[in-house]
Amino acid sequence: MPWLNQIKWNVDGLIPVITQEFDSNQVLNLAWMSKESLTLSVKKGYVIYWSRSRKKLWNKGEQSGHKQLIKHINLDCDDDTLLIKVEQIGGIACHTGRHHCFYQKLQNNKWITTYGVLKDPKEIYV
Amino acid sequence: MPWLNQIKWNVDGLIPVITQEFDSNQVLNLAWMSKESLTLSVKKGYVIYWSRSRKKLWNKGEQSGHKQLIKHINLDCDDDTLLIKVEQIGGIACHTGRHHCFYQKLQNNKWITTYGVLKDPKEIYV
Numbered sequence: 180m181p182w183l184n185q186i187k188w189n190v191d192g193l194i195p196v197i198t199q200e201f202d203s204n205q206v207l208n209l210a211w212m213s214k215e216s217l218t219l220s221v222k223k224g225y226v227i228y229w230s231r232s233r234k235k236l237w238n239k240g241e242q243s244g245h246k247q248l249i250k251h252i253n254l255d256c257d258d259d260t261l262l263i264k265v266e267q268i269g270g271i272a273c274h275t276g277r278h279h280c281f282y283q284k285l286q287n288n289k290w291i292t293t294y295g296v297l298k299d300p301k302e303i304y305v
Numbered sequence: 306m307p308w309l310n311q312i313k314w315n316v317d318g319l320i321p322v323i324t325q326e327f328d329s330n331q332v333l334n335l336a337w338m339s340k341e342s343l344t345l346s347v348k349k350g351y352v353i354y355w356s357r358s359r360k361k362l363w364n365k366g367e368q369s370g371h372k373q374l375i376k377h378i379n380l381d382c383d384d385d386t387l388l389i390k391v392e393q394i395g396g397i398a399c400h401t402g403r404h405h406c407f408y409q410k411l412q413n414n415k416w417i418t419t420y421g422v423l424k425d426p427k428e429i430y431v
Contacts, residue, residue, distance in 0.1 A: 204330035281379040
């Protein structure tokens with residue numbers, strides 16, 4: 180597919196993906212995709228990342244139900260970063276049970292936790 | 306500085322940085338920071354990345370005047386990605402002369418350019 184080949188995959192065959200909630204515009208998380216995971220995501224209509232730690236496809240929300248339904252996929256000027264706008268099912272993108280992953284804020288030379296969990300991870304991953 | 310040491314720098318000593326416009330919530334670009342560039346950014350109040358291609362500090366906007374003034378710095382749950390909210394001076398973050406870098410949109414298996422340049426790069430980089 181020419182559109183896949185336009186992407187400049189890194190030395191590990193991956194591209195960073197910024198995932199943003201389409202209605203709130205909140206940036207939810209940064210993750211990575213391989214050619215296979217991007218192809219599958221487009222086909223299925225929801226986000227499937229590549230897990231660099233587990234070295235396998237990461238079907239986000241498979242266990243928790245918190246899938247990310249794809250609204251738009253955008254590519255940057257250098258063809259090496261994706262921005263995907265999604266509907267976040269359940270309103271929880273973070274494995275800590277929070278809406279998004281960027282809840283630590285730099286304040287007076289400390290990382291302050293800006294808000295608490297919406298759902299206990301023990302209840303999410305049963 | 307303990308807050309710097311909490312960050313999980315990658316094998317190259319870098320962290321990916323998502324830069325988002327604080328008023329519009331538009332994601333402007335993805336770039337990278339070293340410990341030195343993050344320290345300098347915090348000190349100066351505007352964004353200084355690490356250029357992976359040029360292997361040196363990248364004082365964004367130094368030539369164009371399109372600096373990114375820092376409003377907030379957030380760190381994700383895994384301590385390995387930054388989200389920085391900025392005021393984008395001149396309204397142009399992309400080297401192509403566009404507001405942001407994510408102007409290519411996937412549509413019918415093609416990357417469509419969704420909008421044009423606001424300013425000719427030849428006028429930006431004189």
